[in-house]
Amino acid sequence: MNTKIKLLALAALFTASFTSHASEKAVHGTYVPVKGTVETFEVSDPTLGEAPEQLGRYKIYLVNSAWRSMSAEERKSTRYLIKVEGLVAGKIDLATLLVSHKLLDDDHRYTLRSENDFFIPQSGDLYCSTGTPLVIQEQINLVKGTGQYSNLSEGTIMLNGVINNCPGESDFGKNVLEIIPFQGSVTFE
Known part of the structure; x- marks a missing residue:
């Protein structure tokens, strides 16, 4: 029994030490998105004249683009991989069709903000006049971060997806x- 307690204490100490060491690595330089998803649902009511607004979840992985050219010493102090994940809210300005987003992580350690985001229709249209959902490419323009990402200076993330804007469809209002x-x-x- 005493041996089990010692082993558990040692495992807890090792885990805490590893976690604190991993969190000491800084996020700096340029990171590129390598994979991820954004899934939202339309929560506004256009029949009441409300501008389109989406709420949902995001998960994005980014890697340091200069990692291979870094010295061993630089790698010790720099994070290679960033995973950002949590809640997202988006609003569309109907006058300009520009979008803004607010991203909050699940543990409330940071926020990310974007402005002047835009989407380019690939097929379909805003009003589902063809009977098929809107397929888009979207550019997210990150402008500010808080908390652990307060040193964010700028960023662009590109996405492809479907905006299900066709009433009567089973996934109406869902954006992937x-x-x-x-x-x-x-x-x-």
Whole structure:
């Protein structure tokens, strides 16, 4: 029994030590998105004149683009991989069709904000006049971060996806987008 307690204490100490060491690594330089998804649902009511607004979840993985050229010493202090995940809210300005997003992680350690995001229709249209959902490519323009990502200076993330804007469809109001790997970048000072 005493041996089990010692082993559990040692395992807890090792885990705490590893976790604190991993969190000491800094996020700086340029990171590129490698995979991820954004899934939202339309929560506004256009029949009441409300601008389109989406709520949902995101998960995005980014890797440091300069990792291979870094010295061993630089690698010790720099994070190679960033995973951002949590809640997302998006609003469309009907006058300009530009979008803004707010991203919050699940543990409330940071927020990310975007402005002047835009989408390019690939097929379909905003009003589902063809009877098929709107397929888009979207550019997210990150402008600010808080908390552990307060050193974010700028960023662009590209996505492809489907905006299900066709009433009567089973997935009406659901939007599913995927990161376009290695398109865009996010810079931290």
